[in-house]
Amino acid sequence: MKKISMMIPVYNEEENVLPLYDAITKCITEELSTYDYEILFIDNKSQDTTRAKLTLLCQQDSHVKAIFNSKNFGQFNSPYYGLCQTSGDCTILMCADFQDPIEMIPRFVAEWEKGAKVVCGIKTTSKENGFMYFLRSCYYRTIKKMSDVDQIEHFTGFGLYDKSFINVLRELRDPTPFLRGIVAEYAPDRVEIPYQQAKRRAGKTHNNWYSLYDAAMLSFTSYTKIGMRLATLLGFIMSGLGLIIALVYLVMKLIWWDRFVAGTAPIVLGVFVMGSVQLFFIGLLGEYILNMNTRIINRPLVIEERRLNF
Structure with missing residues (x-):
């Protein structure tokens, strides 16, 4: 039986972890019942009750795993590390705020079964702030034109990664990994599936202008001359x-x-x-x-x- 790993990075998501667990479990057991699965949460030193809820989930369901970081290691290191700790034949990375649609999971798996090693979810529209979406579009187009690597527009990391590609991530040993660029550079047989990004279900985003600038500079200095x-x-x-x-x-x-x-x-x-x-x-x-x-x-x-x- 093939195994699907779900990998969800979390930080102060006390209102979302339990509903997300319920939604993922329902999706897999109803639509992907022929697969084994694990749900791995990696917590970036949450200051609310997220860890208590994850601990309870782990006690109640052996399919759930959790990693608690000793401090907040940033928006790139923690998800990348979590991907490298999964054990499935494929791994699906998604955020914890319901902006990545649960219904995309079976579609990702279907493309994987057809032979795709990496399946990327591409935001074609978004219900987020229109001005922010415009700025992101400008950034993606700019970095794509400047980079020697063909960067993927409106790709946040949401997608499916075959075990062979997870092994590539493990072997890179990059201390400042920029997953979007790594996927664009190394992913073989990539398939892109469009989706509409929903609004955050609950809580508030932890991104600010500094974190967005940090992300932009990491991609700029890593992939452009x-x-x-x-x-x-x-x-x-x-x-x-x-x-x-x-x-x-x-x-x-x-x-x-x-x-x-x-x-x-x-x-x-x-x-x-x-x-x-x-x-x-x-x-x-x-x-x-x-x-x-x-x-x-x-x-x-x-x-x-x-x-x-x-």
Whole structure:
């Protein structure tokens, strides 16, 4: 009997874990009854009653497993680590807030049975804030054009991963994994299924502008070279223009030295423009260096506090 692993990362989802467990269990037992299954929750140091409810679920149902992290290790490390702890022939990753439709599970499995190693859920529409969806669309299109890897637009990680691809994730040993980029780069025989993203069932999102910026910079510095190439090219052009302006200024000074008058405004403007360009690219360079530094240090993805039902 083939085994399906459901992997759900959670953080302060006390209102959602029990209804989600009920919905997943009902879906699998009614529509995928010929499969064995496990439901793995990985908790990123919740501060509410999420852990108590997960502990109760593990006591009541041997199909449920839980990993409790010793602290919050971020929105990328915890799900990636959880995927690597599953034992099924395939693993389905989904969020805990019901924005990823439960009814997609049988469709994912059907595509997997046809031979797909990775099945990606692609948001074609969303009931979230329209402005945020627009910004996400701009980001996805921008990173796709800049990256050497053909990035997947509106893919959040929601999808099915064959055991062979889970083994690839285990072997990568990436201390700062960006799953969306890894799927785009390494996933063989990928199938994409569109869906409409629903509103969060309960609770509130834990993403803010900083976390969204962090995600954008991780993908940008991991999968593009254009930032540093642009800095080099623009620096070359600006230095050339600066040299030309300096030579013109010198010639005019030598020829019309007695009549040549120049105020300080051009100098001040030049200093501010050049300084702002330099600061921008120093900051961009810093993002690349931060990414490199994290990988060189090679810290563990997460540190577990405890695990249940393993």
